[in-house]
Amino acid sequence: MKAAVITQYGQVRDVVRVADAPVPAVGPQDVLIEVRAAGVNPVDHLIVKGFMSADALAGPVVIGNELAGVVSKVGAEVTRFAVGDEVFSRVDPRVGGAFAEYAAVDQSLVAAKPAALTFEEAASLPLVALTALQALTEQSDVRAGTRVLIHGAAGGVGSAAVQIAKTLGAEIVATASADTVDLVRELGADRVIDYRAEKFDEVVSDVDVVLDTIGGETQERSFGVLKTGGTLVSTIPIADAEAKKARWNVEARSFFMHPDGEQLAHLAGLVEAGQLRPIVEMVFPLDEAAAALQKVERGGARGKTVIAVRA
Template sequence: MSVTDVPRPTVGPRDVLIEARAAGVNPVDHLIVKGFMSADPLTRPLVIGNEVAGVVAQIGAEVTSFAVGNEVFARVDPQVGGAFAEYVAVDQSLVALKPRDLSFEEAASLPLAGLTAWQALTEQTRVGPGARVLIHGGVGGVGSLAVQIARHLRAHVVATTSADSMEIVRKFGADQVIDYRTEQFDEVLTGLDVVFDTVGGPTQDRSFRVLRPGGTLVSIVPIADIDAKKTRWNVDARTFLMRPHGEQLAHLAGLVTAGELQPLLETVFPLAETARALQKVERGGARGKTVLTIPA
């Protein structure tokens, strides 16, 4: 991949043209680069990127919710992409006003991970007051937001992480934090209502053991032999991909303003070093999100 000049996006009647100031980098981005997310050969040049924060530079004729000069953020249409660029055209239904308390870099780290966490806990399963919830990867981009959202929903929150990140996860609101390197979560937990899995592999397999009968495992990683596992453990299990949703993003912005949600930013790269940013995300083990900063 390379940084090059391409035409400015065409602005449709419902589009908001965002002059980007920052873009979030996600595992899906390096999978797209490698061709794993499409059965068809990629059309080149392909401008990738799935979440953006910036300033409205132009609006389409039918746009009523935003004005030129608004500071906004969005999870762009996954069929379109384009966030790793100076300008991004996004349908107004996917856009929300950026929280004033966040920098552009912080705001760009929120849409994909935040909507994933929100939809996992409020749509894929209905977490409410007193629910006992286990969140794997409590310091990751998705997991760190899921801990805070579960706390907002008044659940009893348990999270797994490494020893050097336990205090961060506690500050985010976890009632119990487990060091996955020294303690086996399935040996100390039982009878949970919900497990939100962001890890997959053996961690996902062992998670079935800690659910109560009728509990739910929600994962962003595919679950092998899902029907057999649901029957064996007498639980519900599902995997899902988040969808862009401007109203939900605006709700998350409100949680930020209320002091109930704070994105965790790990590393910021300039746009010219996008390849390095993708390599970092591919290695995994992140504490929070990786973001690109885009010069005005």
């Protein structure tokens, strides 16, 4: 099969190549998915650079962390899916393998693809939507009346978080660039701040939850807008977290999402109900996987970048 692989860590342009790779073996709990499309995320180029592992590579590794496709084979103990099912998945991060024509995924990490979505749209959702859902419901407790500030609200995680927070009944304040303000408002934000025109910490206060996908100065300034007892949840590590929690009398948590097929099925239900829609910015063919990764590496996304594995 054709796949995007690395044999060593390094810069995307130097180490990512598309090559022949063996079709993965199918374990008893696995479904073999004929991949139609795969989503691209910042974690992918960090993996390529070796930031996520201290171990040297023993051989070629197929990269990629989320996909949509059609089940082509099932393991002996699989009960949830059958050959021909259209599915999507955030794959096991220890395994990867989404940027390929076939991927073997444990059935517990797979859900039925929403019928309303194309494969490209479905492939763009698992990682970012699961991150958003877990940030709002596991790392914090967003519910009706909760005041939430979402940074980077036009990006992959941010755009999903705005929509999911809306389903939870939250009051949503969001930061975005001027050219995406209308999009973020359309997704459900009650107030959208153009971060280049206004400093959010000068116009926002008494927030229950901040979802930070930016880090750096944005993360630092976010502590000052939280209520006493509020929670900052970040996908970026928080330096001196304990000291900041004590200073501001708040909770501060950084986390990395975990794949979960049941949660993914819940998100599929939101899609079917018209409460969650993917935002796909650009689609690359598999042969241009390195270019897709470099696009994400540059940042400034309006939604997601996707690789079309099969036409």
